[in-house]
Amino acid sequence: MPKVTRHPTHPIAERLAQELDGDVRFDPMTRELFSTDASSYRIVPIGVVFPKHFEDVQRIVDLTARDQIALLPRGGGTSLGGQTVGEAVIIDFSKYMHQVLEINLEETWARIQPGVVLDNFNSLLQPTGFMFGPEVSPSSQATLGGMVGNNSCGSRSIQYGKMVDHVVELRGVLASGSVFKFGCLSEAELATTLQKDTETALIIRAVNDLAITHRDEIDQRFPKIQRRVAGYNLDELGLRNGFNLAGLLVGSEGTLAINTEARVQLVRKPKHAVLGVCHFKTFSDSMHASASIVTLEPYAIELSDKLLIDFARESPLHRDKLHFVHGNPEALLIVEFAGEELSQLNKKLDTLSVLMRDLGFGDNVVRVTEPLRCAEVWTVRKAGLGLLGSVRGGAKPVAFVEDTAVAPEQLPEFTAAFREVLNRYGVRAAFYGHASVGCLHVRPMLDLRKAEDVGKYRAIAEEVTELTMKFGGTHSGEHGEGLARSEFNPKVFGETLYAAFREVKAAFDPHGRMNPGKKVDAPPMDENLRYGAAYTTTFPVPILDYAEFGGMDSAIEMCNGNARCRKSEVGTMCPSYMVTLDEMHSTRGRANALRAAISGGLPTESLYSDEMHEVMELCIGCKACKLECPSQVDMAEHKYEFQVQYHARTGVPLRTLALGHAHAVAAIGSAFAPLSNLGQWGPLRWLTNTVLGLDSRRSLPRFRRDTFWRWWQQQSARTQVHSPKTVVLLADTFTNYYEPAVAIDAVRVLEAAGYTVVVPKPTCCGRPQISKGLHAPAVDAARATVMQLLPYIDRGVPILGLEPSCLLTFRDEYPSLLQSEESKTLAAGSWLVEEFLANEAAAGQLTLNLRSRDSEVLLHGHCHQKAIATTRATRAALDLIPGLKVSEIDSGCCGMAGSFGYEVGHYDLSVAMAERVLAPRIRAASQDTTIVANGTSCRHQIADLTGRTALHVVQVLARALNTSG
Known part of the structure; x- marks a missing residue:
């Protein structure tokens, strides 16, 4: 059930x-x-x-x-x-319906269910040498069923066309409940079918009659360009060696029938691909150049304007990938050539450079030929939509005229006229998209909370629709119509063809219940807005500082719905969605829930209700969304805000109190070790599980009586003398009480490098309290930590930490939590140990004698480190060891997330997160491979699930120290 x-x-x-x-x-x-x-x-x-x-x-x-x-x-x-x-x-x-049912490489097709995600499909095809042709920007979250419904295209459509060019057959259910299967019918098969009285035969007869009756109107009204997905595809019938009603269903946006299975054509994946990034001093120059570049037969010509480039420069995820941008161009055209011979592709780049010089643009081509570098260019380009959504404040780039298409040679004149429309309304816009086929995504900056801008929304849409018609183009080149553009179909296609579209709809769906209001009989495009002039918000006074967003409501509303958090194969965001595939457990789902509660979509009291608790419960605070969400939605911050307010209304559970005060628990446990470790087994473990709500299948970390702090106090030879090379090493709760060997090795490495190490008395940084939404204790811990470290901060002594989640709390949460200058100074002066070592090495100031090791390391990055600091420093520190070969696993979250993986109700999800990538990769590694994981809970998960002992990076460095003199 x-x-x-x-x-x-x-x-x-x-x-x-x-x-x-x-x-x-x-x-x-x-x-x-x-x-x-x-x-x-x-x-x-x-x-x-x-x-x-x-x-x-x-x-x-x-x-x-x-x-x-x-x-x-x-x-x-x-x-x-x-x-x-x-x-x-x-x-x-x-x-659930995301299976690839069959792959036939001989006949180059596959049968798929509608929920298959494009990137996942191509990942499955990768070993075969085949791929799926259309590649949309949201390929990591877009499903093939949605692409069929939309007639999607993508960057390489100049080579591969649209979805309709790749769909061979569709199977599904009609509005009546009848099953259909539409494929290609020969002339004889069509004649036979037209004589039958079945429901599908009657539909085929009706559509065929309409196509014949309106042949001249179709020829006259349908734009003569490659990119057009508006209306119903009556122009497709009979074009592909037979009559195939599947071609009509493609792009119908679910308004005719429910597709449950598709047979799609596959294409050979080119062996090589290279990029030439053309830089232009003016936007107009880029438009004039694009049509000429098309003659070189590229696979793609992608436009990015200065606004988009600037947003990428501000993005922590993308700024380091902009190696292909030289200087400060007003526009880029990213030109891709692909094929089997790399030498031929390099000649194409030569030809591109010559063409640019001949056109008067000089040496403006940046060549990108290394595959990983090419992938970074495409990552930035694909992020365009999301990057535009990262704009803070009221006016944001809005999608409504972002899908126009004209013949490529008309782009200079068309874009100039488009800009005139925008200028007349005093509106800025971002221009990007597929210059190769004349389809540009123009995103005007509007604040749809203002009645004036809602008025501009409609007026601009009306004028741009007229403009596309004037140029023989279309208002919908690949994104479809939906509620934004369907209203204009009577004008675009004329009353005769529009009436034919309504007849098509009636033939399939006589009662109009298949996705009504799209394609035909649409409501006005300025109704049903997510925001609108009447939009208001109500919420309690927030705990944290949201000034940089313009308030808590604006921070929540940063989510624009692009659904990058629904990816399931790469990166870390969003761990709970990756294993549940449930919208509720995606970052977008949580943001939508919060927005609904503050804006009246849900009752105001639902903001801190049990229902909201269910939505927020599986957010593990990994912070991946802070980095990987193009709009930089920080759901961990929102969860903290929710927890604090929720606890104020419902009380704090015992488990939350105990786990939130991990420092006190560890101190007591350590004082009574080894007796306290008896809680690992038997009746005491049962009691621990019952009282604290821990899962019996999870092993518990063992308290150490010989803490790091005790060891440090016994080192009588060391003094607290401050030298120019003094550093402060923090002994966090987990390192001090559970894994003192990590801190001891850190001291060995730092001293071997000539630094004087100072260790303050261990205290709690507040990380566990923050994770559990215990606001007052978190603030107290943060203030105490800042005050303890202030004397060192004032002298400019670097503050070093070992546990990423603890040290990076200084950078991420403290400034918002404390809102003090001292906390900001601490954030700027604190480093993970490996960050400090890597920085010193890069500056030529590190002296560390390390033995060569001809061995391999598998690195699993801590979530917080990947989101806030990146793992480059960890790799750089490991690279200090001569001969060491380091591979980083794209493992996402290990699933432990501090105490999350210990808790009843979370264990299975925690294991599923690890089993997605991390655990299998470690099991597959040889026993000689060193596993590196800097997070204590990451190491615990690895040990529990694989039996392997993972090391902190400083332990690897310590083992490589050359102590022979």
Whole structure:
């Protein structure tokens, strides 16, 4: 029986719950989470269902047909036009129906379910030498089902075309509940089919008649450009060696039927690819150059304007990848050549350079030929949408005229006219996109909370639509229409063809329940806005400082719905989503829940309700969103804010108190060790588990009586004399009481490098209290730490730490928590030990005699380190050892997240996070490979699940010290 959140919102919920194997959710919270996508729109759905298989989909369609309830298929929810929001029962295919059913390499096709994510599909195909042609920017979160519904294209469409060029066959369920399978029909097969009386035959007959009747109008009205996804694809019928109704369903945005399976064509992956990045002094120059570059037969020509480049420079995730940007250009054209012979591609780059000189642009081409460097260029380019969403304040780049397309040779004149429209309304905009095919993504800066800007929203859309028609182009080149552009279809296609579109809709869906309001019979494009002039927020006085965002509400609203947090294969964000594939447990889901609560979508009291607790519960505070979310949403910060307010209303559970005061627990445990370690087994372990809510399957760390602090006090030969090379080494709770050997090795390494080490008396930095939302103790601990370290800070003595989560609290939380100049000074003067060593080495000031080691290291980076400091310093420190070969695992989060992995209800999720990448990679490593993990809980998880002992980087350095003289 599926889990049903029981709220009396709709009578269909119980019927669906009884009949489906998948999940059924009609509760207010879930409905709010699915009321938005990556667009500017918000419509609360009736409910959400998550089918597990084809039969579930049939049952959904059948059960809802009785009351003519609307249905809306949804994948990753990355739509920019509002295609995947509506007053309907949403069918989310991404959670369960994401299987690749069959791959036929001989005939170069694959059968896939709609929830398959594009990057995951290509990852599976990678060993075969094949790939899927269309590649959209949100490839890590976009599903192929959504791409089919949208007729998506991507950067390389000049080479690979649109989805319609790759879909061979579609299978699914019609609005009546009948099953369909549409593939290519020969002329004879079509004639036979037209004589039948089945529902699919009647649909084929109706559509075929419309295509024949309106042949001249179709030829006249449909733009003669490669990029056009507006309307229904009546122009596709009969073009591909037969009649294939699948071509009509592609791009129909779920308005005609529910697709449950697709057979798609595969393409050979080019062996090599190189990039030539053309720099321009003016935007106009880039537009004039693009049409000429097309003659060189590139695989892609991508535009990025200065606004986008500037945003990338401000992004902590992308600023270090901008090696391909020289100087301060007004625009870039990123030109890709691909093929089997690298020498031929280099000749293409030579030709590109000659062309640029001949056109009068000089030597403006930066060559990028190394594969990893090329990948970084594409990473920045793909981040365009998200980077634009990182703008703070009221006016933000809005998607509504971001999908225009004209013939490439018309771009100079078209973009000039486009800019004139924007200038007339006093609006700035970012320009980027696919110059190779004349499809540019223009994002005007508007504040849709203001009535004036909502007015501009409509006026600009109307004028730009007219402009595209004047140039023989389209208002929708790849992002689809949805709520943003469907309204203009009568004008774009004319009343005759628009009436034909309505007949197509009626033939498939006579009662109009398949994603209504899209393509035809659409509401005005300035209705159903996520914000709008009437939007207001209400929330308690926040604990933390949100001044840099303009307030707590603005910080929450930084989430623009781009769904980067729904990726499931690479990086760290978002660990809980990666293993649950549940929107509720994504960063976007949590941000949407908070936004709904402060803006009236949910009752104000829901902000600190048990329902919100469920949403926030599995946020493990990894901080990956702070780095990897293009909009830099910091969900760990929001969770802290929530926990503090939640505890104030509901009280603090005993487990939270105990784990939040880990320093006191460790101090007491250490004082009574080894007796205190008896709590690891038998009745005492049962009592510990029961009282503190710990999982019996998880081993507990052992208290050490011989703490690091005790060892340090016994080193009579050392004095606290301050030399010019003095450093302060912090003994954090975990290192001091559980793993003193790590700190001892750190002292050995620092002293071997000639530094005088000072160790203050160990105290708690407040990290556990912050993780558990214990505000007053966290503030007290932070203030005490700052006061203890202030004398060293004032003298400029570097503060060094070993445990990333503790030391990096100084940089990340302290300034917001304490809002003092002293905390900011500490943040600027504190370093992880390996950061300090790497910086000293880079400055030529490190003297460290290390033996050569011809061995391999597998590095797992701590989440907080990856998000706030990066792991480059760890690799650089390891590289100090001659002969050492270091490989970093793209392992995401280990799953422990401090105390999270110890707790009842979290253990299975914690293990699943580790088993996604980390544990299998370590098991596959040879026994001679050294495993490095700087986080104490990371090392604990690795030991528990793989039996391997992981080391801190300073332990590896200590073992390599040359002590022979």
